[in-house]
Amino acid sequence: MNKEEQEKYLEEYAEAKKKGVPFFPDVVFKDAVIALVVFIVVVALATFAKASLEEIADPSDSSYTPRPEWYFLFLFQLLKYFPGDLEVVGVFIIPMIALTFLVILPWTDKSTRRHWSGRPVVTSITVFLLAGALFLTWQAFTAPAPPAAAGAPGDETAALYAANCAGCHGSMVAVKPGHDLFAIIEGGTHDGMPAWNSDLSAAEIDALVGFILSPDGHELYVANCAECHELQSLTEADAIELRRALDEGLAYPPHADLGIPEWDQALSASAQAQLLNFLTAPDGQRLWTQECASCHGQSVSYGGDRGQLEDIIRFGGGHLEMPAFEEALDPEDVTRLAMYVTDPPSAPEGAALFGRYCATCHATRVPPADDFEAARAAIALGGAHEDMPVWGEILTDDQIDALVDYVLTAAQLPDLGAAQRLYLQNCSSCHGDQGEGGPNPARTGDIIAPISTAEYLSTRDDATLRAIISQGQPNFGMSPFGDTFGGPLTSEQIDLLVAFMRAWEANPPVELPPEVPGAPSSSEDAATLFANLCSQCHGASGEGGIGTKFGPAWQASKTDQEIFNDINLGHEATAMIAWGEILTSQQIDDLVTFIRALRGEPTDSGPLTYVGVVKPIFDAYCNACHGTSGGWTGTSFREALTSGDNGPTIIPGDPDNSRLVQSLIGTHPDGLVMPPSVKMSPADIQQIIDWVAAGAPER
Amino acid sequence: MASRLGNWLDERTGWRGDWTAVFLRKIPKVNWAYTLGSATLFALILQFVTGILLTLYYVPDPEQAYASVDYITNELPLGWLIRGLHHWGASAMVLLVILHMVRVIIYGAYKYPREVTWLTGVVLMLVTFAFGFTGYLLPWDQRAFWATVVGTEIGAVVPLIGDWLKELMLGGPEISGLTLTRFFGAHVWVLPSVILLLVGIHIFLVIRHGISAPPKRNN
Numbered sequence: 068m069n070k071e072e073q074e075k076y077l078e079e080y081a082e083a084k085k086k087g088v089p090f091f092p093d094v095v096f097k098d099a100v101i102a103l104v105v106f107i108v109v110v111a112l113a114t115f116a117k118a119s120l121e122e123i124a125d126p127s128d129s130s131y132t133p134r135p136e137w138y139f140l141f142l143f144q145l146l147k148y149f150p151g152d153l154e155v156v157g158v159f160i161i162p163m164i165a166l167t168f169l170v171i172l173p174w175t176d177k178s179t180r181r182h183w184s185g186r187p188v189v190t191s192i193t194v195f196l197l198a199g200a201l202f203l204t205w206q207a208f209t210a211p212a213p214p215a216a217a218g219a220p221g222d223e224t225a226a227l228y229a230a231n232c233a234g235c236h237g238s239m240v241a242v243k244p245g246h247d248l249f250a251i252i253e254g255g256t257h258d259g260m261p262a263w264n265s266d267l268s269a270a271e272i273d274a275l276v277g278f279i280l281s282p283d284g285h286e287l288y289v290a291n292c293a294e295c296h297e298l299q300s301l302t303e304a305d306a307i308e309l310r311r312a313l314d315e316g317l318a319y320p321p322h323a324d325l326g327i328p329e330w331d332q333a334l335s336a337s338a339q340a341q342l343l344n345f346l347t348a349p350d351g352q353r354l355w356t357q358e359c360a361s362c363h364g365q366s367v368s369y370g371g372d373r374g375q376l377e378d379i380i381r382f383g384g385g386h387l388e389m390p391a392f393e394e395a396l397d398p399e400d401v402t403r404l405a406m407y408v409t410d411p412p413s414a415p416e417g418a419a420l421f422g423r424y425c426a427t428c429h430a431t432r433v434p435p436a437d438d439f440e441a442a443r444a445a446i447a448l449g450g451a452h453e454d455m456p457v458w459g460e461i462l463t464d465d466q467i468d469a470l471v472d473y474v475l476t477a478a479q480l481p482d483l484g485a486a487q488r489l490y491l492q493n494c495s496s497c498h499g500d501q502g503e504g505g506p507n508p509a510r511t512g513d514i515i516a517p518i519s520t521a522e523y524l525s526t527r528d529d530a531t532l533r534a535i536i537s538q539g540q541p542n543f544g545m546s547p548f549g550d551t552f553g554g555p556l557t558s559e560q561i562d563l564l565v566a567f568m569r570a571w572e573a574n575p576p577v578e579l580p581p582e583v584p585g586a587p588s589s590s591e592d593a594a595t596l597f598a599n600l601c602s603q604c605h606g607a608s609g610e611g612g613i614g615t616k617f618g619p620a621w622q623a624s625k626t627d628q629e630i631f632n633d634i635n636l637g638h639e640a641t642a643m644i645a646w647g648e649i650l651t652s653q654q655i656d657d658l659v660t661f662i663r664a665l666r667g668e669p670t671d672s673g674p675l676t677y678v679g680v681v682k683p684i685f686d687a688y689c690n691a692c693h694g695t696s697g698g699w700t701g702t703s704f705r706e707a708l709t710s711g712d713n714g715p716t717i718i719p720g721d722p723d724n725s726r727l728v729q730s731l732i733g734t735h736p737d738g739l740v741m742p743p744s745v746k747m748s749p750a751d752i753q754q755i756i757d758w759v760a761a762g763a764p765e766r
Numbered sequence: 767m768a769s770r771l772g773n774w775l776d777e778r779t780g781w782r783g784d785w786t787a788v789f790l791r792k793i794p795k796v797n798w799a800y801t802l803g804s805a806t807l808f809a810l811i812l813q814f815v816t817g818i819l820l821t822l823y824y825v826p827d828p829e830q831a832y833a834s835v836d837y838i839t840n841e842l843p844l845g846w847l848i849r850g851l852h853h854w855g856a857s858a859m860v861l862l863v864i865l866h867m868v869r870v871i872i873y874g875a876y877k878y879p880r881e882v883t884w885l886t887g888v889v890l891m892l893v894t895f896a897f898g899f900t901g902y903l904l905p906w907d908q909r910a911f912w913a914t915v916v917g918t919e920i921g922a923v924v925p926l927i928g929d930w931l932k933e934l935m936l937g938g939p940e941i942s943g944l945t946l947t948r949f950f951g952a953h954v955w956v957l958p959s960v961i962l963l964l965v966g967i968h969i970f971l972v973i974r975h976g977i978s979a980p981p982k983r984n985n
Contacts, residue, residue, distance in 0.1 A: 068878050077879075087792045098804035100801075105809060112854040118839065121908045131908050136857075181874030
């Protein structure tokens with residue numbers, strides 16, 4: 068509109084005013100009439116549709132379905148079309164576009180035309196916005212209550228979600244892949260989400276995870292399964308069994324005689340995947356616990372790359388054959404073992420045997436055996452009785468991805484560096500490298516319980532752990548470690564140790580106490596006693612550490628009697644306890660003699676040879692499986708160097724390229740880490756590496 | 767007598783001139799759609815009157831807010847009516863604001879020389895929505911509480927300032943007594959001040975430019 072047009076408008080307006088009416092009383096009268104109408108309508112509404120008051124606000128009752136005032140309903144409804152990350156479009160972008168349209172309207176529509184028919188663009192945008200808002204409002208009024216609040220039959224997960232999550236997260240949460248949702252729900256987050264583990268059972272959290280990660284699967288469950296199956300019975304079911312039920316249709320025995328659809332026909336492949344994702348949420352840690360830990364143990368180790376790991380899981384199979392134990396054990400032991408694996412309470416003495424011969428491969432799990440005869444045959448004859456399932460045919464892609472993610476992250480736990488070194492120096496000799504415990508060196512016949520179980524860690528707070536480390540537990544033979552109590556550790560170091568232990572909590576490496584070989588007995592010789600008891604602090608060759616170095620200077624300053632007294636009475640308020648309560652005088656005498664021979668030099672422990680050092684390690688960790696089933700074996704020096712399906716496993720002088728070493732430290736490209744379910748101590752691994760580096764001498 | 771008093775007053779206030787300028791001015795012939803603005807003003811006045819009456823009994827405290835609204839609704843003589851008028855008056859005002867705005871768009875009344883009037887009108891609409899949003903929490907019942915939870919969650923989605931905005935509205939990470947006093951303060955002090963100022967400017971401009979004439983099709 069230029070100057071001329073503006074003046075023309077003002078002229079015309081003045082003309083119209085002249086022909087018009089006075090504001091009072093004509094227009095005021097009309098206004099008064101309308102005001103009265105408005106007033107009457109409002110009074111009528113106030114009288115006949117009284118403003119209601121609901122129950123008092125209850126912040127804990129999140130099952131309430133919120134409903135805004137009608138004039139915000141269109142916005143509320145709009146949000147439903149923009150779930151998850153798109154929310155910002157519905158909340159911000161579209162309303163901002165509409166508002167911008169209004170604000171700049173006088174400057175975008177500058178023509179002189181004022182009648183609506185002369186301004187088709189503005190008119191149609193207005194009609195569109197109005198119609199849109201009206202439509203959305205109408206939709207919101209007629210649609211059922213927005214977030215899943217009312218629980219349809221079999222819809223308890225939706226009700227659970229509505230009751231616990233919807234209050235803050237709205238009708239659905241978008242979770243980016245790679246999050247451990249179970250852990251988030253269980254433990255809460257730092258930005259305000261509470262920990263739900265006290266309010267919800269693990270099964271309920273499982274169900275919620277499935278619900279959130281696969282809402283479509285939830286609908287499929289409600290539509291197809293809920294009529295017959297309680298949700299919990301399915302979420303706790305074995306993934307293999309669930310897949311079978313879907314794959315086999317009516318051929319699946321429990322479904323055979325029911326008048327139900329054949330699920331393999333009725334549900335598409337993608338629908339089946341969604342359903343399985345709901346029933347067994349793609350949550351790596353949970354999948355590991357449910358499907359893998361029974362054979363692989365709780366601790367996860369893997370050193371290869373992602374693709375190979377995925378192949379291992381997808382294609383399964385390929386396990387070592389079990390040796391025929393009738394060659395190694397007497398028939399009674401085989402019988403005992405068979406009884407133990409068929410029915411553990413019937414043969415408690417089988418536990419020790421199992422720990423010795425089976426746990427290296429089978430971890431804590433008793434391999435399931437249908438009957439005693441079958442079990443006995445399996446143990447006696449060995450063979451490939453336990454293959455890894457072909458998980459690619461059982462799990463969905465999402466589940467496998469989650470599992471792979473979990474294994475990769477869990478295997479590379481944050482390098483706790485200094486904390487781990489402290490632990491290995493001060494704690495692992497009694498508590499094990501993984502906190503699994505073991506024989507108590509301070510009290511003959513006593514077993515130290517694991518300190519890395521979820522149960523142990525969750526029932527002790529940091530202050531308690533700090534106090535235990537700092538003050539020790541003298542009644543149980545643990546000496547004080549805090550420097551204020553005469554121990555070697557500063558309070559910062561103790562804090563580090565507590566943090567190190569806490570790192571176990573998310574993924575406890577130990578579920579049950581391991582089966583331990585016998586505790587030190589009075590018949591053990593001085594060398595064994597020294598290795599088990601003294602070397603933790605004084606070093607394997609008396610080179611010192613936490614404790615004194617038994618070097619020449621020290622040797623010269625002590626009489627035999629003084630050494631005897633030191634061992635017998637200990638030093639008050641140090642880690643050196645009074646061993647006289649534990650060892651006999653004869654044992655202490657022997658120890659004195661043994662210590663006298665030490666020079667405080669680490670090389671004293673004898674040459675690093677196959678016979679002296681390496682074979683015992685192979686026997687303990689490898690030969691149970693590798694001895695009989697072909698492939699590599701470490702039972703004799705010759706075989707250790709020459710056997711193997713893929714050529715020599717050991718390249719003397721080149722540990723980095725020796726397959727043996729690669730498998731032990733997890734750098735072999737096939738990703739397999741040996742041994743499969745127990746952890747070899749770093750010292751043993753180092754000895755093998757040193758041995759290979761030294762040219763792998765036989766003796 | 768009346769005219770003598772009128773003259774006496776006129777000498778001291780000049781009201782006759784203002785009366786003539788405001789009420790006796792001529793305006794173009796208009797239809798009933800042009801009453802929507804004054805109807806909105808009437809609804810606003812009704813909200814002021816009933817709102818002031820409600821504050822006499824309402825207590826903006828999470829412990830007592832619900833009880834005071836309960837008292838107003840169920841025990842105070844005619845309290846139900848005052849609260850009902852305020853409740854429905856709010857809906858009426860929102861509806862009238864929207865209709866008024868549609869009328870202005872349809873008749874092209876935002877054009878020269880009334881652009882500023884239009885702008886104040888747009889802001890007035892936003893203020894009206896803000897009134898509705900802040901007032902909704904005050905009864906402190908389930909509907910009030912959870913609608914505000916959802917409303918502030920929606921606010922948190924706004925890019926860049928979302929979290930800050932939510933915290934500003936709530937006075938903390940979640941709804942608390944602070945939220946209630948904040949919403950009360952906004953609803954009873956801040957927004958009324960803003961709306962009075964804007965309505966003053968809006969009406970002043972309407973009188974200054976005169977109400978727009980209904981446009982003719984051929985123009």
